[in-house]
Amino acid sequence: MTTKNTILFSLISSFFLIFLISIWKILATLQGLSINSFNIEIIFIFGLLISLAQLGIGDRIKSIYKSIIFSAIFVFCDVYLIQKLPIWYNVGVFLILYFFTNKISKYTFIALKEEHSTQVILFDFLTLFGILFFSFVILFPFYMMLVTSFKTQIALLVNPLDFSINFGQDLKDLFKSYFVIFKSYKFGKYIVISTIVSVGTVIITLLFAIPAAYAVARLNFFGKTFLSTSILIIYMFPAIVLVIPLYTIFSQLGLRNSIEGLLIVYTATTLPVAIYMLQGYFKSIPKELEEAAILDKLSWFGIITKIIIPLSIPAISSVALYVFMIAWNEFLFSLMFLDNPNSFTLSRAIQYLSGDAETPRQYLMAGSVVVTLPVLFIFVYFEKYLVSGLTAGSVKG
Amino acid sequence: MNDTLANTEKKTAYILTLPAVLLVFSIILFPIFANIWISFKEVELKDIRIPEPRAKKIIKSISEEPTKIKILYKLRNSSLIQEIRNVSFQDNFPKNFEIENLDPRCSYKKYNLKCEFGNWPAKYKENFQVIFVTNDGSKIDKKKLKSIKPKLDGKSDNILLNTNFTLKNFKKVLFENEFIDLLLTTFYYTFFGTVGSIVFGILTAQMVNQKFYGRTFMRSVLLFPYVAPVVALAYTWELLLDPNSGTLNSLLLNYQIIETPINLLGQKYIEISILGFDFKLRLALTTVIMFEIWRYFPLAFLFILARLQAIPKELYEAADVDGASPFQKFFNITLPQITAVISILFMIRFIWNFNKFEDVFLLTGGASGTRTLPINVYQQGFAISDIGMGSAVSIVIVVLLLMFMFFYFKLLGKRVDDN
The missing domain is CATH 2.60.40.1170 (Mu homology domain, subdomain B)
Structure with a gap:
């Protein structure tokens, strides 16, 4: 049992080491270093040796010293056996090795003898591997988006793998793509339009949704169940099916290429979600408060503005943030309804920019950064509110 | 007295809901009926201008x-x-x-x-x-x-309002234009996209459900692809996968993993031989599905994570006492607890993926074997400018969706009865 586990452990940890070093090498390559091989075999042997040595030494040396010693040996061999690279690369390798040896230092011969230790090892390493893998896969495109926007076309043609940013240069040169898209491609205007459309959608949606949600949550009326089920069904309905009729109707009414047209469509598509989320929250507000208000002869308008809204500020703000994000990210309707560059939203403007094959890619990426940043900022800043809402099934996509 | 109170309550309710209901019905329900009307007409883009x-x-x-x-x-x-x-x-x-x-x-x-x-x-x-x-x-x-x-x-006459109807559009949709191929592509895209995002969702949820340093940060990061604008993401991917100077191809060439660049978004088939069997993989379609999974697994992740955190700890403690292995715990405790969420997720994602337009449109525009039904709506309606045809394709989408929902609920109902 122990032999089998030992072999398994050292194999898995070597693969894990290979994975770590490979990611580091990819990132280093993208900084312009010329690394042409992963040297998988050498690192595999090192991984095996380190994990076996780790098992052999066990608790006889303090784990900090153990980690430092292993890492130093590895870096030393890496420099002399494989290739000489700048010092920051080696520091990175050292830190990775330190992290790696720290992670495996809890495995000893005693631990390997325990029941199910094979599966425990597999599970642990899979989790570790998963965390790193998913972080890399998700963040990599965002990272590339950001660094590409700081490069120039010529630099990327000379070496398509060199994404290092020269911070020594003038700020004007560094942010050149951003200056260009704001100056020549009118991105300032598109930001304003996108903001107007998104904020407008939020306001109109809330104006319509709060009374409706209150009625669904509190009042008894004929057709209530029908209404609340149709809200959910409409929520599932595909936007692509609405596009052609809306296009024809909007063309004939002259609503295409107008902010009003977009506002109407965005409000209608976000209303079902907003009502659904809000009525759930309104139901949780104690009824007694309203009963007191009815005795005070407050009208429904008074009840909503004086009792319901002040009590449900958190829910209303999370709905508002969602609706904002949906409207900001929306692409299909803005593609269909806008074809005059004077009324583009940000998403549509970027798509329009990409339609021209001559557009340098760093401009495209600068535009993408501009459209992505506000949403990510809102999301990270208000994450607590938003995550609970997301599970309520609010963002459609 | 009570009667009048109930009456005023009803009245108030209608006043409160009316604006929202009117707007939603006019922008969402009315177009669906308008679609049926248009789909039986011979209308082109130029006709709709008065x-x-x-x-x-x-x-x-x-x-x-x-x-x-x-x-x-x-x-x-x-x-x-x-x-x-x-x-x-x-x-x-x-x-x-x-x-x-x-x-x-x-x-x-x-x-x-x-x-x-x-x-x-x-x-x-x-x-x-x-x-x-x-x-x-x-x-x-x-x-x-x-x-x-x-x-x-x-x-002048409005061509949309006269009563000349024709079945030509549906004939064309169903019997020409490689309808079977279109349907298969849409099905592959939807099915593998859905299954992939759920599988990745389970893996990541299981991962984040364990304690480790930086867990909340990880949770936000995992949701990034879902909340970021699709336009930005699609163009970034296009740039990464570009055959001429894209980062992925350059990296693979640099590490001598491939000898010639692969056009991941522009090549319809790639020949692969595994264990001596040669078969053709729909390359562009696979890439598009990968993007789909990448972008939408966060939704599955969130739903499953919420469910995982609601599983009582006692179940796992009891399993530990019985000496269950981690895999046994996963298959016998975790998985049964999340099947309900997974079946809901499957339905939601299946319906939404079936109608997904933006992702494929931005990545390939429907070229190299990635033409799905929603893309076809756009191409018929706006690229070929045949509004009637586009409408007919959207009606086909609605009918297929309704069929799917019908069978899904029937199956689900049966399963519930069996339990």
Whole structure:
């Protein structure tokens, strides 16, 4: 049992080491270093040796010293056996090795003898591997988006793998793509339009949704169940099916290429979600408060503005943030309804920019950064509110 | 007393819900019925513009006669296919203008030129010319003259409102245009996209459900692809996967993993041999599905994570006492607890992926074997400009969706009964 586990452990940890070093090498390559091989075999042997040595030494040396010693040996061999690279690369390798040896230092011969230790090892390493893998896969495109926007076309043609940013240069040169898209491609205007459309959608949606949600949550009326089920069904309905009729109707009414047209469509598509989320929250507000208000002869308008809204500020703000994000990210309707560059939203403007094959890619990426940043900022800043809402099934996509 | 109270309650409820209901019904339900109507018609993009009578005003001075001016109106029917009836024309002039040659169709009263042009057939064009003289001998201000715009009016049929119906669109959709291929592509895209995002969702949720340093940060990061705008993400991926100077191909070439760049988004098939079996993989479609999974697994992740955190800890503690292995715990405790969420997720994602348009459109535009039904709606309706065909394809989508929902709920209902 122990032999089998030992072999398994050292194999898995070597693969894990290979994975770590490979990611580091990819990132280093993208900084312009010329690394042409992963040297998988050498690192595999090192991984095996380190994990076996780790098992052999066990608790006889303090784990900090153990980690430092292993890492130093590895870096030393890496420099002399494989290739000489700048010092920051080696520091990175050292830190990775330190992290790696720290992670495996809890495995000893005693631990390997325990029941199910094979599966425990597999599970642990899979989790570790998963965390790193998913972080890399998700963040990599965002990272590339950001660094590409700081490069120039010529630099990327000379070496398509060199994404290092020269911070020594003038700020004007560094942010050149951003200056260009704001100056020549009118991105300032598109930001304003996108903001107007998104904020407008939020306001109109809330104006319509709060009374409706209150009625669904509190009042008894004929057709209530029908209404609340149709809200959910409409929520599932595909936007692509609405596009052609809306296009024809909007063309004939002259609503295409107008902010009003977009506002109407965005409000209608976000209303079902907003009502659904809000009525759930309104139901949780104690009824007694309203009963007191009815005795005070407050009208429904008074009840909503004086009792319901002040009590449900958190829910209303999370709905508002969602609706904002949906409207900001929306692409299909803005593609269909806008074809005059004077009324583009940000998403549509970027798509329009990409339609021209001559557009340098760093401009495209600068535009993408501009459209992505506000949403990510809102999301990270208000994450607590938003995550609970997301599970309520609010963002459609 | 109680009755009137119930009545006022009802009234209030209708007042409160009416604005929202009206808006949603007019923008979402009405178009669905309009779609059925349009799908039985032969309508093209150019037909939906209502024909308009138009006039372009051109002012020409007559040489050596500063008090005289020639005004040329280029009249035309904006439509290439439809006639406009009873066209009327109006234009105003400054108060010292006298007309020299009055067209028999027109009248000039109080410095206002009025004409009745009768019916204009499709593509109608006419150069209509009038000459004016100032009666007090003053010079003519051409700019001011130009700033006054003529008014035209006329009646025409709206092609959408007549009652000529045809089955041609549906015939074309179902029997031409490689309908089976389209359906299969859509099905592959939807099915593998859905299953992939759920599998990744389970893996990541299981991962984040364990304790480790930076867990909340990880949770936000995992949701990034879902909350970021699709336009930005699609172009970033396109850039990464570009065959000429894309980062992925450059990396693979640099590490000598491939010898020639692979066009991941532009190549329909790639030949792969595994264990001596050669088979063709739909390369572009696979890449698009990968993007789909990458972008939408966060939703599955969130739902499953929420469910995982609600599983009582006692279950796992009891399993530990019984000496269960991690895999046994996963398959016997975790998985049964999340099947309900997974079945809901499967339905939601299946429906939404089935209708997904933006992702494929932005990545490939439907080229190299990635044409799905929603893309076809766009291509028929706007690229080929056949609105009727586009509508017919969207009706097919709705019918397929309704069928899917019907069978899904039937199956689900059966399973619930069995339990």
